[in-house]
Amino acid sequence: MKNLKLKSARAAFDMSQQELADKVGVSRQTINAIEKGDYNPTINLCIAICKALNKTLDELFWEEAE
């Protein structure tokens, strides 16, 4: 499932995938895979991304009930 929340949070910071990747210490392809829903990151990486985007885990990674 695509992670649109992450994509929009990144866009709100006007940050490219590469910039976010550099900030959290992973490759651009990994950020791309997370946004596309192709890869489930570990909790450590989730926290690093949240800190980089100034968001909480819930805001970026919790699935809302439909």
Next chain:
Amino acid sequence: MSKKSKNVIIILACMITLVCALVAILPGYHYSTKLNTTVTVKDGKVDPASARAGLPIGRSGKYVFTADWWLENDPGFVTALSISDETGREVFSVSGQELMCDSVVMDLQAGIYTCEFEFLADAASYAAYCQAHFPEEDIADFDDSFVKDGTWDMVYSIEAGPAYRSGYIIGIMAGILFGILFIALVAVLARKDTTAVSKYDERQIAMQGKAAKYAFYTMLVYSMAAAVILDLNLVPVISPAVLLFAGAMLGAGVMVTYALLKDAYFKMNESKRTWIIAFGIITVFNVFLGIISLARNEILADGILRISEVGNLLCGVLMAYILILCCVKNIIDRREEE
């Protein structure tokens, strides 16, 4: 001087030392000669009765002679070979319908050795030859069933090569070590930013795990198939070493393919271009050595495909495949980024 430059200098120094040590330790010299001659047998008489070829040996040391000849149809005579040094002392002799053989290890001095081929088509000349060259051995009776009239274009090959298999093993180990040093050199050169950490991220490590799993299953299936092929001798023309080596290449190919397509092959902070250039160099090197083997007619010369003959070609094919895959992946990535 930067850390990167220091590392490059250290690795280059190791490579040069390794090459110098190899040149000093290993004889590694091969000297060979060929004799092309046309032999006619008529009414039990052979014309010419003998032929000679010189074999220059440039450096004293321990050698093994390898004699070989090839012809589509068996000739109607027996070839006997004796090799003598410059003083006329015989150092090696052999006779038989099948001349393909290796000598024992011999201590040879540098000089020009004479390879004398005698063509025997009757029991009397055969017995005379054996009496002169192997006086203490029990020689089987001359079997004249193959003697027949005709003319044959014969190509004989005599080679004096390094005596010990340990030289071959040391050569292979040095080759592997040189390969590791080369990869280390490329890894240092490929680092874009020496202050940043060059590593795989968690997704890349997970993808490499999957790649290894697929490579493992591929090799498992291949190994079982290879075991059946070897047990039943289904492909006698391929030596077991080639089958094993091809399996390793296949496993590596599967692993690299999956890792490359999932962006898990190159570390972060590494220049793909440097690696692609390195792959290109390795490909050209291996294909070049493979072509030399082809040009020398070494491949299948004795009817069996050996690892020493096709190892470089197999490596070259794998590296060329990886190179093409890298280029294709680069194009896909660029389109994605656009």
